[in-house]
């Protein structure tokens with residue numbers, strides 16, 4: 001009998017949302033993950049479901065990166081290296097830090113934003129998932145008054161796509177909640193976005209998939225892709241030597257997707273951007289919703305009775321020791337915006353990797369030169385947000401359904417040469 005199974009490599013938010021949408025369409029799906037517990041970037045991220053948020057490639061971002069290279073405490077830090085791959089990636093990244101590219105990205109990301117929150121809310125509702133989901137928007141908090149113009153300019157860029165923003169003064173914030181320090185000048189409120197507990201979402205999605213009969217095999221490290229004589233990808237090879245055959249293999253292994261794709265002669269040029277989180281308990285007050293402390297670039301999200309600070313972007317090879325000063329910078333940063341941080345206690349510390357492409361956009365689509373292989377990765381700092389819509393795009397492609405967004409708009413995320 002013909003094998004119609006789809007194997008998804010990676011049980012992060014991208015792999016699980018893809019498996020979910022495929023399973024809902026009656027496809028036989030198997031998910032493979034090398035870990036025994038769910039602890040990927042998809043679980044440890046900041047929990048901001050920030051629709052309409054732009055990519056890393058913004059005008060000036062590359063020069064800021066170079067300046068910050070010499071300060072390993074800075075929010076964005078690139079470990080100095082002469083690696084040709086890193087240098088090529090930086091050059092391509094620099095070439096994409098233009099207003100024209102940003103406008104093209106926003107056109108795609110803003111369209112995906114509306115579809116993704118719709119898809120998320122349907123999943124939460126259908127599967128009765130409790131992941132502390134709150135549709136209260138997020139706050140771009142700033143201390144320096146002069147940043148208001150920049151912040152409002154960024155907000156204005158997504159207004160044409162229907163995204164609403166409000167300005168809230170520092171005094172208004174403090175009137176409602178005394179956690180905000182006097183030094184805060186104000187905030188731009190991105191009204192349409194949401195916050196959630198990402199670990200709870202991922203674990204609940206995995207349970208929902210299991211309940212739908214999807215096999216999620218943990219402790220299953222994929223070491224390579226199987227190909228037949230014609231070059232077609234026929235499945236995945238596991239570290240145990242077992243071969244899992246599939247009609248289509250979906251690579252959704254985050255930053256590790258590139259290593260696996262190379263096995264099929266394909267490059268998905270990405271750099272790992274490590275971030276950290278600290279989870280704080282015992283605070284007398286919590287911010288009213290999540291957001292970003294702009295001057296220190298630290299995202300924060302209240303999760304139940306706790307506060308998560310999650311951020312810093314450290315471009316360095318996978319597996320290097322944690323940098324304590326970068327974790328401490330999250331707490332130091334938060335003390336500048338919130339009262340009482342010093343009275344809380346840290347219950348958890350974590351680090352994980354964002355898969356960052358050089359043009360700032362994810363890569364989602366079938367690989368023309370390798371039939372049977374499909375890639376869904378490169379979501380950088382937007383993976384939680386774009387996970388649900390990515391699942392829909394993957395399922396529509398593989399089931400031959402019309403897409404939920406115009407193909408012309410999706411062109412920016414389709415597999416492309418970009419190293």
Ligand SMILES: Cc1cc2nc3c(=O)[nH]c(=O)nc-3n(C[C@H](O)[C@H](O)[C@H](O)COP(=O)(O)OP(=O)(O)OC[C@H]3O[C@@H](n4cnc5c(N)ncnc54)[C@H](O)[C@@H]3O)c2cc1C
Pocket residue numbers: 009010011012013014015032033034035039040041042043044045046047048049050220221222223252253254255256257260273274275276277299310311312352353354355376377378379380381382383384385386
């Ligand atoms: C500090 C931080 C804060 C962030 N905040 C936000 C935020 O607020 N909002 C937002 O939208 N995004 C945020 N992100 C980005 C988001 O977390 C990522 O874009 C997203 O998690 C990527 O998901 P993924 O499924 O592609 O990869 P991952 O979550 O990395 O999952 C990949 C999975 O593949 C598995 N795997 C890898 N190799 C193999 C192999 N060989 N065999 C089998 N399995 C394998 C791994 O074990 C893992 O489970 C943040 C990221 C970080 C680090």
